[in-house]
Amino acid sequence: MDWSKTKTIFILAFLILDIYLMVEFYELRGKSDYAIMQRATTEEQLAADGIVYDNLPGDIGKGFYITAKSKDFTLDEVSKLKDQTLVLTNSKLSGDTFRILNMDLGEPFPLPDVNEKSKVSQFLKENVISGELYHYWYTDELTNSMIYIQQYKNQNIFQVKDDHIGMVILYLNEKNEIIAYEQSMLEDINEVEEKETAIPALKAIEALYNKKYLKSNSEIIQIQYGFYTHIPLSNQQILAPTWHIIVETDEDMRESYYVNALEGEVLQSAQ
Incomplete structure (x- = not known):
């Protein structure tokens, strides 16, 4: 055996291996550096366009879809509500059930100038079916009404x-x-077993930015995580984990958006 040739072959083999490992190392480091640079560039682009935000929510972890059934209220349930009158509308489903309750109060319920929401929470718990499930959403100045929506976990x-x-x-x-209220409700809420890591709030903002929804010199004034369906069904609902983002433009206009927290899909909506 020619040990000189064998030695040369081993040296060349190790040299080739070293070169291969070095190339792999620099490619991996380059990808890592690019990812860091890409994140920084997104934030820099937002800043350059005058798009500001503050106090973003932390990472959610695992996100999941939920299913729910629209509740049919019965006349028996309504009869237990004191000092209230059911107003019949086209939300009446059949003889004894209703998808949306329309109730008039026998006596107006006064709200104080301070701690108003606390007083409303008391009203809901004492006068509305499963009223503890609902939480303040926003006030509609045009109709002089307060909107409360249901929560899950x-x-x-x-x-x-x-x-x-x-x-x-x-x-x-x-x-x-x-003086009156309308109520709808979801029941039999179940989580879909397959769970995935939810995108962070900044990624949801980035999705809006990349789709050209965010105007220059606008401010993201609120971002919340929850569940949403942009195609409500008549009975069974499928709701996706969703980021809700409210943007105020430099013209003092407010725009409301929903971003699927698993797929990053942008769902534009007006509140």
């Missing part, structure tokens, strides 16, 4: 007002008294 079930799938709308008079 302390996360909002987002919905457009017209969808009305798990919502209480409180109607007020000029004296700031509750």
Whole structure:
């Protein structure tokens, strides 16, 4: 055996291996550096366009879809509500069940100038079926009403007002008294077993930016995590884990968006 040739072959083999490992190392480091640079570039682009935000929520971890059934309220349930009158509308489903309750109060319920939301929470718990499930969403100045939406595990079930799938709308008079309300409700809520890592809040903002939804010199004034369906069904609902983002433009206009927290899909919506 020619040991000199064998030695040369081993040296060349190790040299080739070293070169291969070195190339792999630099490629991996380059990808890592590119990812870091890409994240920084997104933030820099937002700043360059005057798009500001603050106090983003932390990472959610695993996200999951939920299913739910629209509740049919019965006349027996309604009869237990004291000092309230059921108003019949086209939300009446059949002889004894209702998808949306329309209730008039026998006596107006006054709200104080301070701690108003605390007083409303008391009203909901004492006067509305499963009222503890609903939490403040926003106030509609045009109709002089307060919108409360249902929650699941302390996360909002987002919905457009017209969808009305798990919502209480409180109607007020000029004296700031509750005089009537509408209610819809989701029940039999179940989590879909397959769970995936939810995208962080900044990624949801990036999705809006890349789709040209964010205007220059706008401010993201609110971002919340919850559940949402942009195609409400008549009975069974499928709701996706969703980031809800409210943007205020430099023209003092507010725009509302939903971003699927698993797929990064942007769902534009008006509140």
